[in-house]
Amino acid sequence: MAILVIAEHDNASLKAATLNTVSAAAKLGADLATEVHVLVAGANCGAAAEQAAKVAGVAKVRVADAAHYDSQTAENVAALVVGMVANEAAGYTHILAPSTANGKNVAPRVAALLDVAQISDIVAVESADTFVRPIYAGNALATVKSADAVKVMTVRTTAFEAAAMLAPEGGSATVEAVAANADLGLTTVKGRDLTKSARPELGAAKIIVSGGRGLGNSENYHKLLEPLADALGAALGASRAAVDAGYVPNDYQVGQTGKIVAPQLYIAVGISGAIQHLAGMKDSKVIVAINKDPEAPIFQVADYGLVGDLFEVVPQLARTLA
Amino acid sequence: MKILVPVKRVVDYNVKVRVKADGTGVDIANVKMSMNPFDEIAVEEAVRLKEAGIATEVVAVSCGVAACQETIRAAMAIGADRGILVESEIELQPLAVAKLLKALCDKEQPTVVICGKQAIDDDSNQTGQMLAALLGWPQATFASKVQLADGVASVMREIDGGLETLEMKLPAVVTTDLRLNEPRYATLPNIMKAKKKPLDIVKPADLGVDVTPRLATLKVAEPPKRSAGVRVADVAQLVDKLKNEAKVI
Ligand SMILES: Cc1cc2nc3c(=O)[nH]c(=O)nc-3n(C[C@H](O)[C@H](O)[C@H](O)COP(=O)(O)OP(=O)(O)OC[C@H]3O[C@@H](n4cnc5c(N)ncnc54)[C@H](O)[C@@H]3O)c2cc1C
Ligand SMILES: Nc1ncnc2c1ncn2[C@@H]1O[C@H](COP(=O)(O)O)[C@@H](O)[C@H]1O
Numbered sequence: 001m002a003i004l005v006i007a008e009h010d011n012a013s014l015k016a017a018t019l020n021t022v023s024a025a026a027k028l029g030a031d032l033a034t035e036v037h038v039l040v041a042g043a044n045c046g047a048a049a050e051q052a053a054k055v056a057g058v059a060k061v062r063v064a065d066a067a068h069y070d071s072q073t074a075e076n077v078a079a080l081v082v083g084m085v086a087n088e089a090a091g092y093t094h095i096l097a098p099s100t101a102n103g104k105n106v107a108p109r110v111a112a113l114l115d116v117a118q119i120s121d122i123v124a125v126e127s128a129d130t131f132v133r134p135i136y137a138g139n140a141l142a143t144v145k146s147a148d149a150v151k152v153m154t155v156r157t158t159a160f161e162a163a164a165m166l167a168p169e170g171g172s173a174t175v176e177a178v179a180a181n182a183d184l185g186l187t188t189v190k191g192r193d194l195t196k197s198a199r200p201e202l203g204a205a206k207i208i209v210s211g212g213r214g215l216g217n218s219e220n221y222h223k224l225l226e227p228l229a230d231a232l233g234a235a236l237g238a239s240r241a242a243v244d245a246g247y248v249p250n251d252y253q254v255g256q257t258g259k260i261v262a263p264q265l266y267i268a269v270g271i272s273g274a275i276q277h278l279a280g281m282k283d284s285k286v287i288v289a290i291n292k293d294p295e296a297p298i299f300q301v302a303d304y305g306l307v308g309d310l311f312e313v314v315p316q317l318a319r320t321l322a
Numbered sequence: 323m324k325i326l327v328p329v330k331r332v333v334d335y336n337v338k339v340r341v342k343a344d345g346t347g348v349d350i351a352n353v354k355m356s357m358n359p360f361d362e363i364a365v366e367e368a369v370r371l372k373e374a375g376i377a378t379e380v381v382a383v384s385c386g387v388a389a390c391q392e393t394i395r396a397a398m399a400i401g402a403d404r405g406i407l408v409e410s411e412i413e414l415q416p417l418a419v420a421k422l423l424k425a426l427c428d429k430e431q432p433t434v435v436i437c438g439k440q441a442i443d444d445d446s447n448q449t450g451q452m453l454a455a456l457l458g459w460p461q462a463t464f465a466s467k468v469q470l471a472d473g474v475a476s477v478m479r480e481i482d483g484g485l486e487t488l489e490m491k492l493p494a495v496v497t498t499d500l501r502l503n504e505p506r507y508a509t510l511p512n513i514m515k516a517k518k519k520p521l522d523i524v525k526p527a528d529l530g531v532d533v534t535p536r537l538a539t540l541k542v543a544e545p546p547k548r549s550a551g552v553r554v555a556d557v558a559q560l561v562d563k564l565k566n567e568a569k570v571i
Contacts, residue, residue: 073488074451074461101481104447105463108416112452117417117536120446130540135444136339140348143541186460187490190476194484203482207571232571240500250466250480250501257360257440257500259482265570275338282548286568288560303551304563316557321571 002035002059003028006081006097006106009040009048011070016204017098019055019162024155025096026057026163027125034093035059039084039178041077043070053172056164061173066180071189072102078109079181085114085150092150093128099154099260100203107154116148123159137256137279157203158262158283195249197236202252205235207265210254210281211247212239214270214291214310221247224314225269231321237261237281239271255280270310273298290314323470324379325368326432327402328423329361331386331393332443341544348542357393360438362400363498366505367468368436369401376470377434379403383426385419387411391521398516399508405521410533416444418526418533420452425529427457432493434475439464439497450497460490466501 003025008015018038025036036057040049041064049063062084068076085092095110097103099121111118123141124132130145131153166172202208209229215221221242229236237259238252254261256279266284271277273289273296281287282301289302292309299305306313333339334354342349357365371377382397384390385408394405408422427435437450454461462468462477466485469476470492479486480499508516526533554560564571 071486074454074463078455101464101479105451105461108448108451109455109461111448112417112420112455115417117415118446118448118452119537120444120448134545135542136333136348137442137445138545139339140341141543141545142539143543144537144539147536147538187462187488190487190489192481192484192486201483244501249484250499251483253500256442256445265564265568276335286564286570287548287551288564299553300550301548303568304560305551305553306557306560307553308556313557317560320557320561 001032001091001093002037003094003096004081004084004092005036005038006077006095006103007038007040007048007052008098008100008102009042009045011042011045012047014048014051016162016201017100017157018052019165020157020160021096021098021155022055022057022163023160024122024125025094028094028128029057032093032128037062039064039081041069041072041080043067049175053175054166054168056166058173061175062178063175064178064180068183069180072106073187073189074105074109075184075186076181077106078113079184080178081110082113083181084178095150095152097154099156103154107152111152114150114152116150116152117146119144119146119151119153121156122153123156137275138282139275156260158260195251199229200233200235202235202237202254202259202261205261205263207232207234208237208261208263209234209267209269210237210239210271211242211269212271213241213245215242215247218247224310227318227322228267228314231318239277268298268302269314271298272296273301323377323434324381324430324432325371325377326381326383326427326430326435327361327364327368327397328383328385328419328435328437328449329365329393329397330358330438330441331355331384331390332358332441335359335442341542345541345543347539355389357396358438358441360440360498362505363500363502364436364438365397365400365402366503367498370503371470372401381406381430381432383408383423385410385414385422394521395516396508398519399513400506401512404519407521407523408526408529409523410526412533413535414533415535415537416446416448417452417536418531419449420456421531422526422529422533423449423453424456425531434470434492435495437495437497439499450495454495457493457495460494461497462488462490462494463497464499465496466499468496468502
């Protein structure tokens, strides 16, 4: 018996979300006294697999390296995972994926093929079959118990510490190949248009500067927030309104239906603080709100609130910190 | 080409729900209920495909209590042609809904199913993917653009870090993201027309589906509350607090 983590990676490197997911798995593994395995399914993904072998708490890395796993389509990866659960003597009792776009795409497909429920977005492990997950935009926390033989779940990465990476010479997990399934040929990825940025990844950033409709337009967003983010080494985020209005790309959206973040410091600029936005950032360690409306709901969660015109305050703040 | 659109009745997105004092759930008695916003986007997309001459019929399906008929009527007011209610008094979890939808797809033979990406009550983000799995169909989740031609769907998806374009053979399942379209407001004449459109009611047993929940909710609790902090007078004071009190910069 073992626990399987589906790695988040881009063939060349392992993504930070994998480390938080391994932590959740390790918690389960300690309770159950079983091993944690990590599946790296990709094409020419040896480098990502090597990194996975250095993650503390991982006993074995399973690598499925084939051309048709290159873009990790849900159809092919789910078939692979289901095959591993069904065919292997050791068997897997738990399958975990991070709550990333990729994890959310693949994990429910795995669960349905296994005829089990999926537990989405777990924030705590109570026992081998009982987990805590947010519902209603995080306004309630449900403790749920699964009656299924195999538990499939996605993990809210902000709720679990990242597992450590062992030093290069540190003890590494065994790396073992898994036979690839036949290509189902159902979907073909034609291209990806990824936002290029030298800034930290939103999900893993220590400081986030986030802008809302109050910035007025795209030009203002960039002109005002970039110097501040530069001064702090921060990632940039946004409210849905700012994304809808085209200030920034879609993947900047923080919230119930965007990215869930929990940095050390979150600076909300010209964001009112709708329930859906709060759902994505209210677990940040320190929240700063800059808004001209003293009644804005964002102030109800802010540690430090500055009532003022962002067009005056933000450049001043950037200058002070530069 | 027939398009099936599953629509869920949920607590309106403007309502801040309260956890019941006995910890058994959230209090949804007398709160405003609406169609899940992502499902409105799905209905709008299907109706636009019909208006563009690509789809011929749009069927809205809801699974749940009798009041879900209102949700189906709302979909019809946007432009869905007919509706099916799978009526059940017991709580339907995503796997059960996916099985009900699978049974309906076997009967109705749609070419595309357009689901919302996520129901804003349970925040599961599972049903579309599960349905695709059960049907053995391809899936394109988190769609921000959908084009259908010659038996192939080309879909732009919102992924972490940007956008992805994928192609898949039809039939297929698509789930909607926020930027796919802006749903229209239903006009009064269309609301009136919707009242006359056909709406069938079936039971899970008629479809041969066992909907017994797999997850038992043991407890529902209020999350730790964050209290409002302090107001700072100016930038200088803010920087001082961040450096010396919070020590985060
Ligand atoms: C299904 C669904 C999902 C959603 N998901 C998300 C989500 O994931 N994330 C999300 O963020 N939202 C989400 N929303 C949208 C959410 O409900 C709000 O509409 C949105 O968060 C508002 O964005 P905002 O705060 O930028 O805009 P507004 O609410 O318009 O607020 C703008 C703020 O800027 C302030 N302001 C204006 N000018 C100035 C100035 N010169 N100086 C200082 N302050 C100024 C104003 O006082 C105001 O408080 C979702 C909604 C739905 C229906
Ligand atoms: N009870 C239901 N009736 C109809 N459609 C549903 C139901 N539950 C979920 N769906 C569909 O599945 C999508 C995702 O829901 P969920 O997996 O619960 O987040 C929704 O946006 C709907 O399109």
